[in-house]
Amino acid sequence: MAKVDTSLVAHLPLFAGVTPEALDEILREARSARYPKSSAIFEQGADAQSFFLLLHGHVRAAKTTPTGEQIVVRYVAPGETFGLAMAIGAARYPATAIAVDDSVVLIWPTSAWPRLVERFPSLAANTLQTVGTRLQESHTRILEMSTQQVEQRVAHALLRLAKQSGKKLDQGIEIDFPISRQDIAQMTGTTLHTVSRILSGWESQGLVESGRQRIILRDPHGIVVLAERNADNGAV
Amino acid sequence: MAKVDTSLVAHLPLFAGVTPEALDEILREARSARYPKSSAIFEQGADAQSFFLLLHGHVRAAKTTPTGEQIVVRYVAPGETFGLAMAIGAARYPATAIAVDDSVVLIWPTSAWPRLVERFPSLAANTLQTVGTRLQESHTRILEMSTQQVEQRVAHALLRLAKQSGKKLDQGIEIDFPISRQDIAQMTGTTLHTVSRILSGWESQGLVESGRQRIILRDPHGIVVLAERNADNGAV
DNA sequence: GTCCCGTTTTGCGCTATCGCAAACTGCGAG
């Protein structure tokens, strides 16, 4: 089993208030694994045998309907946990997790959770905190879907991605993992066609530069303006 | 301070794994209060000074945009907690809570939470569980909003309400608190007009009986059918 | 260098749903 360097993860919110010795003990229960780009880490509906901490790369969590439509629940960034089905009392994963880039994760067996929480109650408190934050984000997303139109939602989604996983370069901010029009559509509740049209529009206004699975916000401020435009109809 | 009867709340999920003595101690920190119909329990953006457990009545949690549009986040049923801003690390309430019926709640000062969690770690674990469940429901709602049309979403919403707070009577199942077309619209991401049209339609098919702030599912099964109808177009 | 395939772009008609406006209704106040 690979030995994990505690210094890499000690600062994560998940381990706030956990002593170095305790952290060491916690990490001893984990193993690490590498998932190549596009591989599945777990599938919706499968037995939740493990939970995960992303060390490196990016993971897309997506939920599928019985009829096959998908939505992207979120993109997991390094340092975040995912697959916490057990913490919330679910025996099966409610979504599918796919590595969108070569990714490295820590893996704990679900069965270790109760013991860990018992020994280190701050784990539960910290997890509660992050799950709570996600719940709020989720509510915000619902609010947006209910009250804003597609263009604004796409603007918001891109800004969030840029904030979460943006790589700053001189032309602007690049979202530093592969993401397709389809993905953005599934984050915002629309179709890839509409997303494509919107991005084309922005591109011709010089707001973004985009290509195959690649998006650069050339003028983040311009997009902020679009995102905040609510109900008032400015000229083109 | 009113003495709260432990036997009324001992069975709640929140207190699972808590000994009677501990429960007693926990309840000693709480006070109870009564909120009349239509009164506000807390407002979005206000300092999160307390968290709540609903004992009796019904509470609507709603989120408002800067421009005034609202969505209903959820309806709180007796036995459920709400206003848990602190548990998730927020200093202010992210939503407004209104009693939709005369309601009785237990109130703890937010400041008591860290102490309680420290003394009774299962509180954190239990809360994590419920927050996690809400997160999943939230994702399901997003999925629905992305993939289903309004009629299906309304059908689902009513079925959930019936399940959560339905009173069985011989004509069918009545949602046992006042709820308007507007409220349903705000739960499903549509307008009261559209909800009204849909309910009118169902009423003429004998699926529901509805009036002012009152809805009875006459034929729950018929509505289930509507809710499950996905993409396939059955004849009227 | 060329070919192939997944992604993206774009055109066009369609329709579910909104938005506005106006009329209606039933409950509660007095």
Added chain:
DNA sequence: CTCGCAGTTTGCGATAGCGCAAAACGGGAC
């Protein structure tokens, strides 16, 4: 008993965005 108002119903355009189809594009494999 009557009035007033909040909640509801309904009609009628207007339209954002979908769905389908087809073409264009670009990057990697060989």
